[in-house]
Amino acid sequence: MICYTRNFEDVLIQRAFADIEQGFYVDVGACLPVADSNTYGLYTSGWTGIAVEPNVSEELLKMWRETRPGDVLLEKAVSNESGDLEFHVFGAGQISTGSKASVAHWKENGQEPTHVKTVEQITLNTIIEAQPNVTDWHLLCIDVEGMEYNVLQGLNWEAHRPWVVVLEAVWPGSPRPNHQEWEPYLLSKGYVLAYFDAVNRYYVAQEHKELLVHFQLPPNVWDNFRFYNEIVLEYQLGQAQEEIARLTAKQAELATV
Numbered sequence: 001m002i003c004y005t006r007n008f009e010d011v012l013i014q015r016a017f018a019d020i021e022q023g024f025y026v027d028v029g030a031c032l033p034v035a036d037s038n039t040y041g042l043y044t045s046g047w048t049g050i051a052v053e054p055n056v057s058e059e060l061l062k063m064w065r066e067t068r069p070g071d072v073l074l075e076k077a078v079s080n081e082s083g084d085l086e087f088h089v090f091g092a093g094q095i096s097t098g099s100k101a102s103v104a105h106w107k108e109n110g111q112e113p114t115h116v117k118t119v120e121q122i123t124l125n126t127i128i129e130a131q132p133n134v135t136d137w138h139l140l141c142i143d144v145e146g147m148e149y150n151v152l153q154g155l156n157w158e159a160h161r162p163w164v165v166v167l168e169a170v171w172p173g174s175p176r177p178n179h180q181e182w183e184p185y186l187l188s189k190g191y192v193l194a195y196f197d198a199v200n201r202y203y204v205a206q207e208h209k210e211l212l213v214h215f216q217l218p219p220n221v222w223d224n225f226r227f228y229n230e231i232v233l234e235y236q237l238g239q240a241q242e243e244i245a246r247l248t249a250k251q252a253e254l255a256t257v
Contacts, residue, residue, distance in 0.1 A: 001225040002041060004034060007199050008219035009166065010041040015223055016164060016214040017042065017138060024134050025049035026127060026162070028078045028151055029143035031094050033064045033071075035228065038141045038166060043068055049139075050127055052078050054087050054119040055096045078144065079121040080153035088113035095172050099146030102172050109173065123154030142167045149182035157189035163208045165191060169201040 003011050017023055027039045030051035034040050039049065048070045053060075054077040064073045077085045077098050085098045090106065090113050097103060103113065128137060140162035142151050148167055165186065169179040179201055187193070191203040195215035204211045219225070 001223060002044075002228050002231065003219075003225045004037050004040050004228045006036055007197055009038045009197065009200055011219040011223050011225050012195065012197070012202065012215060013038060013139065013164070013166065014041050014045075015219075016211050020138060021046055023047045023138040024131075024136065025139040025141065026124070026137070027051045027141045028124075029053065029145070029168075030073075030141075031055075031143070032060070033067045036094075038143075039139070040068070042139070043071065047138075050074060050131070052076055052122075052127070054085075054098070055089055074122070074127070075119075076122045077119045077147075078124060078127070078142075078154065079147065079150040080123060081121060082123065082126070083121050084118050085121045086116050087119045088116050090114060095145055097145035097147065097172070099144075102146035105146070105171060106173075124151065125154060125156055125160070128155070128160050137162045138164065140165045144168075145172050146178070148178070149185065152182055152185055161190075161205050161207070163205050164194075164211060165203040165205075166200050167203075168199060169196070170199055 001011065001014055023042065025039050025042060025047060026049055030037065030039070030053045039047070039051070050072050051064070051068070052074045054075065056073070056075040061073070064071070077087060079085065087096065087098045088103050089096045090111060095106065096113070098119070106112070128134070137160060142148055142165070144151055167179070170176060171178050175198065183201070186203060190206045192206060192209065192212065193201060194204045194212050195202040197218070202215055204215070
């Protein structure tokens with residue numbers, strides 16, 4: 001197993017779904033397609049799904065097309081209604097948000113958005129109902145910088161039941177919890193809190209309580225995972241060693257001339 005995330009989120013997710021060969025996910029606030037992605041590990045094992053990201057540059061779009069051609073990338077914001085949303089873009093793209101409370105939070109902490117753009121809003125209902133061939137919705141990830149409640153309210157939880165829901169549950173850039181507003185709503189829809197990793201809260205649908213066992217322990221040595229960054233560094237080291245060997249051989253060749 002390879003861990004692509006900073007807080008081991010995908011280790012837990014891949015552990016929980018180890019027996020599902022071709023699952024389906026919706027990743028809201030997906031941002032990067034590989035590094036720090038909760039769902040890329042699943043994608044490499046045969047899963048597919050919908051990634052939603054309102055702040056897509058040409059470079060980011062190219063990255064998604066090259067690394068995850070089997071997924072659908074929607075350049076939209078997810079909320080509880082349709083229409084336009086003022087989206088505040090920060091230099092650090094992963095903290096960009098449509099939440100005025102989050103913008104105020106960052107302003108208090110010395111960061112201002114570089115610009116504001118208008119993006120289209122869509123609901124989870126609209127997203128999932130456009131996938132008529134999906135019989136099982138295994139995973140819903142939500143990382144929306146303060147818009148969690150809006151996202152949750154845009155789904156008919158009686159009709160559409162993701163097995164596991166993972167939400168970022170702290171104020172942006174802070175360890176202070178922010179789940180108090182929206183967690184009661186999710187629990188009322190038949191979900192059970194399975195785990196909190198100091199950043200995200202993991203919930204399991206009551207009808208899939210057999211998955212709770214996978215969240216009893218934190219990521220550990222028995223998960224047998226390696227870090228993506230470690231693999232990248234090993235590759236770069238190998239490339240550098242090959243270049244050194246090439247230059248050394250060239251130097252030796254020139255020395256005999």
